[in-house]
Amino acid sequence: MASLVTFKVRRSEAVLVPPAEPTPRELKPLSDLDDQRGLRFYRSGIHFYKNDPSREGTDPAEVVRAALARALVFYYPMAGRIREEAGGKLVVDCTGEGAMFMEADADVAIDDFGDVLAPPIPGHEMLLCEPEGAGGVVDRPLFYIQVTRLKCRGFTVSFQVNHCMADAAGVVQFMKAIGELARGAAAPAVPPVWARDLLAARRPTCVTRRHPEYEEVADPADDRISPADAQLVRHCLFFGPSEVAALRAGVPARMSRCSRFDMIAALVWKCRTEALQYERENEVRIQFVVNARGKRDPPLPAGFYGNAFAFAVASTAAGELCERPFEYALELVAKAKASVTAEYMQSVADYLVERGRPRFAVARTYLVSDITNAGFGDVDFGWGKGVYGGPPTANLATFHIRSKNAKGEEGILVPMCLPAPAMARFQQEIASNIAKMRTILDHEAIQAH
Known part of the structure; x- marks a missing residue:
């Protein structure tokens, strides 16, 4: 099992990789969504990549390092440093100092991690x-990257x-740009x-909505789970075609257009709450990311890579x-x-x-955040698409x-972290x-026949 994997990693010294060419020296303010304290x-x-025999003799660390330097020419703010100005406002000082890069070797193969790579990645x-x-x-x-060569001649790229x-x-846009340059492109696609000014607060500000995402519940210390709990256990749920079809069967006709995310999130929220055994009168919440891309008129420009989301x-x-x-739960x-x-997005700022x-x-x-898209x-x-790309852990x-x-079915993985007794109830x-x-x-299928 993947959870039993143990291995050693030999790392080189981390080095700064500056942009491959001179870049502008300027101050760039972050948006009022970017610099909230919660971010x-x-x-x-x-990302995990398997060996490609056609790339024999090519060092992925060298390839990624060179591509990173070129990508920082286009994404030159990523080579800078954040400064804090009066009132807690954050700006990026585009110094061109660079991103931090490290290469390493591990005595482990991709297959040693098991049939399905999922958070938490052992030894991440x-x-x-x-x-x-x-x-x-x-x-x-602002950016740290490590390329680790594996004994199977595959490798990982982490950031x-x-x-x-x-x-x-x-960040996926930035990583894709590094990949495109690594594969020989002259510039990112x-x-x-x-x-970032497009997501700035109005002057004067005008809050038009309630924002419970920043308001504590009554008695916030009265919770049943804490990141400081050393007894937390982890489990990954998999929602494949049969599970999603079953969920869809439980959706009333008036909500037939609800998304897969809505169904899975609602079920997990309900079952998680039952498992944690809160008092009946306790307020409980689900909080999830809603992307602003597509929520604005005019929309954010293609290529925007800042924080463009609000919490529902x-x-x-x-x-x-x-x-x-x-x-x-689904209706909520x-x-x-x-x-x-x-x-709502403007009101958040x-x-x-x-x-x-x-x-x-x-x-x-x-x-919960939906990163499926x-x-x-x-x-x-340059080694093809990875066998896994995503967070190394989830708390x-x-x-x-x-x-x-393990059967090769496409689906949605949902990592869960709970105290041990609650995890048993949750499952x-x-x-x-x-x-x-x-x-x-099954009843509907019988009726149809």
Whole structure:
């Protein structure tokens, strides 16, 4: 099993890779969505690639390092450093100092990780180039990348990126650009666009919506799960064609247009809440990312790589969520998603400026992000598409990840992290709910004949 994999990694010294050509020296303000305090950290990703016999004798570390230097010419803010100005406003000082690069060798093969790669990737800490020095995001490299050669002649490419610089779509755009240049392109297919002013707060600000994503529930310390809990266990759910069909059978006709994300997120929220056994009157929430790309008129320009999302929030009493049918949770999720309009996005920026760029609330909240369409699996450095591309781990916040099961079926992977007793209840609740919906599906099939 992948969880039993142990291996050693021999790393070289990390080095700064500056842009391959001179770049502009200027200050570029981040947007009022970019510099909220909840995004002032480094988010990570990892890609696994199998050996390609046609690339025999080619060192992937050399290829990626050279392509990174060229990509930083186009994405030159990524080679700079963040500074904090008056009022906590963040700007990028485009110094051209560069991104941090590390190469390494590991005595492990891709197949040793098991049939299906999924978070948490065993030993991922050794496969990531970690930001050095004190915490925070000011005066540190904005991008860290590590290429690790494996004994099967495959390799991994992992990154850590300052979240203030890019969301999932933005960092994938940057990684794809590195891949295109590694494969011989003269320039990225999609030229990068800064345009952070398009997501700035109004002057004067005008908050027109309520933003519960930044408002704590009552008694936030009264939670049943904490990242400090050493007993947390991890499990990955897989929703393949049969599971999705079963969920669809539980959807009322009036909601027939709901998405796969809505269905899976609603079920997991409901079952997670049941498993954590909150008090009936406790407010519980689901909080998820809604992309602003496509929510604006005019839309954000192609090539925009900043943070372009808001958090949608649905909330209810734990007793209501657990005791009412699946469609109740589904309606709450769909309504929350529909509430994130272009005006909502603008109101978020105004709210953040008015309130000093607060962190988003997390107590009694299931946080989930759909990265199935971000394109992590499409990054190609010349060895073809990877066998896995996505987050190396998932803790209290989780993801919907495009994946395949051991049978080769396409589906959605949802990593989950819970205290051990709650995890056992959670898995039982998921199985019970899906079995109940499969009964509906079977009944409909019988009726059709």
